[in-house]
Amino acid sequence: MNEVCIVTPDRDYLKNIVRETYTAVADDPATEFHFHVGLEYAVRLLGYDRAELESLPEIATSRFAGLGNPLAIGPIHPGETVVDLGSGAGMDLLLAARRVGRLGRVIGVDPTPAMRSTAWQAACEAGLAEQVWMLEGEVESIPLTDGVADVVISNGVLNLGVDKGRVFREIARVLKPGGRAYLADAIIDRPFGPATLSDPALWAS
Ligand SMILES: C[S@@+](CC[C@H](N)C(=O)[O-])C[C@H]1O[C@@H](n2cnc3c(N)ncnc32)[C@H](O)[C@@H]1O
Numbered sequence: 001m002n003e004v005c006i007v008t009p010d011r012d013y014l015k016n017i018v019r020e021t022y023t024a025v026a027d028d029p030a031t032e033f034h035f036h037v038g039l040e041y042a043v044r045l046l047g048y049d050r051a052e053l054e055s056l057p058e059i060a061t062s063r064f065a066g067l068g069n070p071l072a073i074g075p076i077h078p079g080e081t082v083v084d085l086g087s088g089a090g091m092d093l094l095l096a097a098r099r100v101g102r103l104g105r106v107i108g109v110d111p112t113p114a115m116r117s118t119a120w121q122a123a124c125e126a127g128l129a130e131q132v133w134m135l136e137g138e139v140e141s142i143p144l145t146d147g148v149a150d151v152v153i154s155n156g157v158l159n160l161g162v163d164k165g166r167v168f169r170e171i172a173r174v175l176k177p178g179g180r181a182y183l184a185d186a187i188i189d190r191p192f193g194p195a196t197l198s199d200p201a202l203w204a205s
Contacts, residue, residue, distance in 0.1 A: 011162050017200045018160055019112050022065070026089060026114035029063045034201070037065045042091070047072065056094050060122035063089030063115075066155030068184025071095055079103040080150040083174060085139045086110055086157025090119030090132075096153060097128040107144065109137040139167045147176045155184045160203075 021033075029037050039061040042048040046069045053061050065088055076082055076099035087093045087108030097106045110116050116134045123132040137143035139154070139161040152171050161167040171181055196202050 014162060014200060014203050015111075017203065021201075022088070022112045023114045025063055025065055026112065026118050033065075035065060038062050039064065042066070042069075052095065053091070056091065057122040057125040059118055059125070060090045060094055063118060064091040065089075066092065066184060067159075067186055068155060070153040070155050070182040070184045071099075073182035073184070074151075074180055076100060076151055077104075081148060082106045082151045082153060083142070083144065083149040084108045085142065085152060085154040085171070086160065087119055087134070088115050088155075088157075090122045092153055092155050093119055093132060094122060094126050094128055096151075097123065097126075097131050100131060102131060105131050105133060107133045107135060107149075109135050109139075109142060109144075111136060111138050139170060141166075142170045142174050144174050146173050147179075149174050150176055150179050152179070152181045153183070154181075156186070158183060158185045 024031060025033065025037060036045065039053050042053060042061070042064050043050045046066070048069055070092060076096055078099070078101040080100050081104060082096045082100060084093045084096060084106060087110050090108060093106055093108045100106060108116070108119050110119070116136065120134050123129050135143050139157060140163055152175055158164070158167055175181065
């Protein structure tokens with residue numbers, strides 16, 4: 001009988017790999033990664049508007065590493081509070097900040113310092129610093145009080161949360177009653193094999 005051994009990496013180890021991976025994206029997005037990054041990818045494969053992206057700071061668009069287009073899921077209105085979980089270098093964050101305007105705010109949450117500082121620099125370059133806040137944190141434990149968000153957006157991040165049930169409870173907790181969640185992520189339609197489940201780099205991608 002063939003025995004299959006799955007070695008699931010532990011949480012702290014996985015978190016470190018995730019942080020290293022996205023620090024590398026922030027430091028040098030031109031490096032080869034085993035996922036797509038950048039503006040051309042966002043326009044050609046995910047349907048973002050080229051002119052809108054070209055009007056944003058290049059430091060944000062070149063480091064985009066999402067999996068879909070959460071802002072295409074539904075509207076964001078002037079004056080609303082939006083929380084971007086795993087905001088990365090800030091491309092969706094800045095698009096949302098333009099939609100909420102000066103009376104709204106967009107709160108980016110990300111555990112990777114290099115990504116947070118890139119997003120903040122991009123917000124300043126784009127003239128959007130007034131409505132953008134950056135917080136250190138994770139989807140499993142969002143550093144916000146209950147019921148603050150009209151909209152939660154996330155792009156390619158929920159798959160990185162180790163405890164998925166907790167991630168969805170946290171999203172529900174920070175949303176106002178009747179709030180909306182625009183979530184873009186990877187969905188699989190068959191179980192992963194043992195080689196995939198044992199590979200920390202794939203957990204982090
Ligand atoms: C695939 S990138 C996507 C970034 C951004 N949403 C975008 O579309 O470019 C993943 C981002 O999530 C962050 N991240 C990783 N683990 C996280 C977690 N547990 N909670 C929140 N963010 C996380 C990483 O630091 C990285 O910036």
